[in-house]
Amino acid sequence: MASTRTDPLSLEVVELIGTVVSRYHTEYDLAAGRHSLTGAQARVLTLLAMAPIPMRRIAQTLKCEPSNITGIVDRLEARGLVERRPDPADRRVKLAAATEEGRQTARDLRDGLDFAREPLAQLSHEDRVALRDLLRRMLGEQP
Amino acid sequence: MASTRTDPLSLEVVELIGTVVSRYHTEYDLAAGRHSLTGAQARVLTLLAMAPIPMRRIAQTLKCEPSNITGIVDRLEARGLVERRPDPADRRVKLAAATEEGRQTARDLRDGLDFAREPLAQLSHEDRVALRDLLRRMLGEQP
DNA sequence: TATTGTTATACTCTATAACTATA
């Protein structure tokens, strides 16, 4: 088998994925902008809409330094989308949690992500099933 | 047919693509970092490695304001990876062009993008052909 | 007048290091 890094087919797939990434990124930031959120703020809010988590774990999930999260949560908190709560089990920890308004904004954000509409609409149901299975396998998830 | 924005299959595909985007982004920035480049600098350099283009067109391609490009090209130029040239046809225009060292760095950057290695290696040749065709169709390119 | 690139400004994100309050 040819190397996964140099054969023309793999290079083309990587380039196509690069195009998808660029397009997804553009539309994600657009959707965030409609709610006056930056991309980073939207990602944190989406995370917190699922469950309250400690500041440090937000940083781990987003792969950035914990000190950055302070400012991002500050700005989300100033807008009433997020709040900090004490952790009864460890008084050092602060749990960041989405407010009801924050959860609603997260839902709007997801529903407003146009990515699903235009590019995905090019594919039939069968195509989407095939794409889902390929992506699952590629990412090493369960079938 | 169910809405492309709300049916469970499409939502899962969008989520899977989100995971791919996150992973691609992480590895792209890692590859750029190995050359002491930021993501934005790496994207501009990759673009200029193909052909010299006016400052304004870089901004259009990257979907940002032209004023931002000044600083990014400044930093690439300070490292000898890029140079500004006059456009003989229009003295207002400056053409940004990769130097030989810049083109070599762009090649190293592409070859060092590990994305092709790990996730794509999970797929057989036939799988990659199928993925390529689905992505092409999704992005509205020629078969 | 319109366009190209730049400068100036302000905000956000990012990493690093030092600090505080807990553990």
Place this chain on the structure above:
DNA sequence: TATAGTTATAGAGTATAACAATA
């Protein structure tokens, strides 16, 4: 002493507005 969160700082990316040179 170790850890969680914060503050302070500096660099980079971003948008906006105003400017000089050229068309």
